[in-house]
Amino acid sequence: SQKIEQNSEALNIQEGKTATLTCNYTNYSPAYLQWYRQDPGRGPVFLLLIRENEKEKRKERLKVTFDTTLKQSLFHITASQPADSATYLCALDGTDSSYKLIFGSGTRLLVRP
Amino acid sequence: GAVVSQHPSRVICKSGTSVKIECRSLDFQATTMFWYRQFPKQSLMLMATSNEGSKATYEQGVEKDKFLINHASLTLSTLTVTSAHPEDSSFYICSARDGGVSGNQPQHFGDGTRLSIL
Numbered sequence: 001s002q003k004i005e006q007n008s009e010a011l012n013i014q015e016g017k018t019a020t021l022t023c024n025y026t027n028y029s030p031a032y033l034q035w036y037r038q039d040p041g042r043g044p045v046f047l048l049l050i051r052e053n054e055k056e057k058r059k060e061r062l063k064v065t066f067d068t069t070l071k072q073s074l075f076h077i078t079a080s081q082p083a084d085s086a087t088y089l090c091a092l093d094g095t096d097s098s099y100k101l102i103f104g105s106g107t108r109l110l111v112r113p
Numbered sequence: 114g115a116v117v118s119q120h121p122s123r124v125i126c127k128s129g130t131s132v133k134i135e136c137r138s139l140d141f142q143a144t145t146m147f148w149y150r151q152f153p154k155q156s157l158m159l160m161a162t163s164n165e166g167s168k169a170t171y172e173q174g175v176e177k178d179k180f181l182i183n184h185a186s187l188t189l190s191t192l193t194v195t196s197a198h199p200e201d202s203s204f205y206i207c208s209a210r211d212g213g214v215s216g217n218q219p220q221h222f223g224d225g226t227r228l229s230i231l
Contacts, residue, residue: 032217043119043206043222044157051217089156093217098162098170099145099210101220105156 002028006090006104014112019077021107023090026071030092033066033073038087038106047088048075080111116140117209119223126197127231133193134226136207142187144212147220148180151204163190165212187212197230204228 005024013019023033032051036044050057050066050073057064063076077084087108091101116139124132136146144165149157161171161182169182179201181193190209194201204227208220 034219036222041204041225041227043117043208043224045222046219049217049219100147100159100162102159103157105154 002026002092002102004090004092004102004104006088006107008105008107010108010110012110012112013080015080015082017080019080019084019109019111021075021088021109023073023075023104024071025092028071028092029068032093033064034091034101035062035064035073035075036089036091036103038089044089077109080109082111082113085109085111115211115221117143117207117221117223119207119226121226122224123227123229125229125231128198129196130230131193131195132197132228133191134205134207134228136190136192136209136223138188138209138211138221141209141211141221143190143209144187145210146184146190147208147210148182148190148192149206149208151206151225153204157206160192194228197228199230202228202230 003026034049035047038044048064050064061078065074087106089106090104094100118137120135146163148160160175161169163169163182163184165184171177184190206225208222
């Protein structure tokens, strides 16, 4: 069955450093992959979408890569700030045409001032 | 743009009560809405896909008679948890897809409803 894995341990980094989060998947070939941010008690907020034929996507301090051979996406936040502290979720499109998303369990990022 | 409003944000009620949660797209037409359930420190689990004007599609293991979904307009979907029990306590989140945009696109999420059944 399809499986999406994100590091369950929190990532703790110093302000100003680059945060790198990993999303691995198995038994699946998604057409696109999305990254969301979720703050405690809130709904997820969309950050970036990358398609299977794209290697990299950037938006301000954010960068996403998509390696369909390794079945992995990396999510980078450069010049991290304490305000970047949140849980980051990766999501893949479902196997049917329903537009539904399958979410990973998320990785919590803590940026120390 | 692309704002989704979910109401109420928190519900505390007695066992056996039915609870209705509303999900509205404020500035776009949502032909498809999704309902998720999230337990602490866990992923969003898709419960059902709600399509305007038709019956919802439930994920495996989700009781359709327990979780009633109605999507009567292009801007409103409701989830009713019928005869709720303590095990139904959870964080319920809705999302919507802009029906005016084709192809792959993000989902826009509400801020969730914290349901606590005593």
